[in-house]
Amino acid sequence: MPRKPVPEPSADSRPHWEGLAAGRLLLQRCGACGRVRHYPRPLCDSCHSFAVDWVEASGEAAVHSWTVAHHPFHPAFRPDLPYTLVTADLPEGVRLLAQLRGAGPEALRIGLPLRIGFEENGEGLTLPVFRLRD
Structure with a gap:
């Protein structure tokens, strides 16, 4: 792989x-x-x-859009499929794209509050992720 x-x-x-x-x-x-x-x-x-x-950034976000990836753009991502990518609006006035963790796409709706988390990706890199806000 x-x-x-x-x-x-x-x-x-x-x-x-x-x-x-x-x-x-x-x-x-x-x-x-x-x-x-x-x-x-x-x-x-x-x-x-x-x-x-x-x-x-404040760590807060709101769902702007999302998609579910079923086909990898690179073979190394095949074991992760399917995964949900969320584009979210940050209160700072920019958008961030990151994977959703802890919920499936059925939980999402436009404007849903999220929080930003951080995950080591196994390749020595930390990436932002989204989780549903409590």
Whole structure:
């Protein structure tokens, strides 16, 4: 079985990955206009500034959409099938895509409150996951 592909942190994304490893979801915020952005990237799409700082997400989210994966995009993901991928709105104004844990897709509805958790993926990488909020 091949290994799962893993991202290689860049200078722009390294704080994001280090935050996940520490159990914190860090989001980029433009140092010029204050707009929060996710995924990490070097340039603000609002004001085009390269200035950046990092803010910790609240850990809350709400379902925006979801899909159930039945076919792997890479053979290493075959043992995980099927799994539910959720796109969620964060109160910080960005969306996050992550797998759902602890519930099936039948529990989901648009706007359902979620909380962000963290899981080691077995490849030396910590990833965010979603769980239903208690």
